[in-house]
Amino acid sequence: MPTRMITKDEVTLWSEGIGDPADAPLLLIAGGNLSARSWPDEFVERLAAAGHFVIRYDHRDTGRSSRYDFALHPYGFDELATDALAVLDAWQVRAAHVVGMSLGNTIGQLLALDAPERLLTLTVMLGGALDVDFDADLEAALKGEPSVSGLPVPSRRFLDMMMLLQQPAGTDEELLERRVEKWRLLNGEGVPFDSDEFRRRELLAAGHAGTFDEPIVHHMIPQPPVSRGAELARITTPVLAIQAMCDPAAPPPHARHLADRIPGARVVEIENMGHALPLAVHEPLAAAICAHTRAATV
Template sequence: MAERKVVSGEVELWSEDFGDPRDPALLLIMGANASGVTWPEEFISLLVAGGHRVIRYDHRDTGRSTYRDFTRYPYSVTDLARDAVSVLDGHGVQRAHVVGLSMGGTLGQVLALDHRERLLTLTVMLTAALGVDFVGNMERASKGQPTLDGLPTPDPRVLAVLARRSEPVRDRASELDRRVAEWRALSGDKLPFDASEFRRYEERVIDHAGSLVQPSAHALATPVPLVRGAELRGITTPTLVIQGGQDPLNPPPHGLHLAQSIPGARLVELPNMGHALPSAIHQPLADAILEHTHRFA
């Protein structure tokens, strides 16, 4: 395991890699306002054992990467995708298997369109297709309104829990309690929820960042234009879509819609999975990813 800072334009991005540098690289891209250490090391170890050099990194404005005043230095979700390319450059990786979760899945789709020469395979999970108005759907869900495309909106009960992020941070214990409650809501109802496990995860995240304040700048980033959804039919990277059967933010059939939008894409649904990475889901999730990456090794 080796840490390094890589440069992307005017920002520095913290990153680290695991495993044998001679193995095929696999880049993990986390979701919005989440640092790279949100990927549990216990899960990463399964990917390393499966024959990959695994790289994770902190998005700008998270973890140990550069923080800047968004009002003075605005950026787009497409810029965040370019950051992922800079991470590959910084680690000397020409082509990699890319795995993106939630917003990371959005970035993965942009990479497959704009930087396809850098991808060996693409795995996107717990996410929506580029043509889906996720930001607008969150607003519609909060008002009890339907989507414009017939796909389900996020669960408004979960959005109410996420809204607590705007509350002032009081102390470490109360902040950990709030984050654990958030993960409980995101995890769904099928798998037993281990509060102590998610408290350990969030303690790592807080210690890594050196701050109790949860990042929020990505909510201000300019979204990928919805018209780019039509471009998905031009993706040539072998793509796996993983749908969490209990995902409250991108519930079924979002994964099916995305898989049908990309030629040759395969869909794997993990029926008990929510919008989280509990240890109970690590093995089946790693198995699905490794089956995909080995198929196109």
């Protein structure tokens, strides 16, 4: 598949195009600390087969994109959003269907607010609305207190286990196993976890990046001001909010909360899906995304 290295303000971004360039462009925006490889090849190929030219890319500080000392070169969500626009520019795409998961869910909302002319549609999943103070909610969860937003938060056990998996590991094999165990937690309990499937994916991701070490930089980025949530009411891009019904990180009704703040936004629920993309959810997830993109172009 064709790849392009993009230079933007001294940042280099790796990107890849899959499918027929004459088809409707669809940009995939990955989650925090994840490269383009977090979008499984099988899933990407489904989207391409449905009539999309799919573009995926490595966030800065992931995969083959530029890596920096965050303390010396800090950045925020605004820079990550303009990275996405730079990727579209490099592929000479005026406007695209955009799909964002987790951190990409937040970036997608910012794009719909600040660069609506570049979006044909927006699909968001595995995250929350801009008016949700996730940092405050997580702090409350760690203290065993109710969330500030009033929305469900990850369980204390889930948070404790995720923090345990951030501890230093030694060999590449240990690092690989830790990465697989992280996905076991994020997968939730709705879909049986296939460790071989995720081990294969993590080997591909590590080979792509050239290291088994996982980046953690994006955990340091402050979330956008909660006040931006009030702006969601002015979004005119057709929006689909997908709720993974077994998501341990952004449980129901986060997608409904987001959709209720955007005129005309729709919600699709994917039963048994967690905060991951196992093979079992590819078909219903791709079907929901493609139905949304087709409806906007009829």
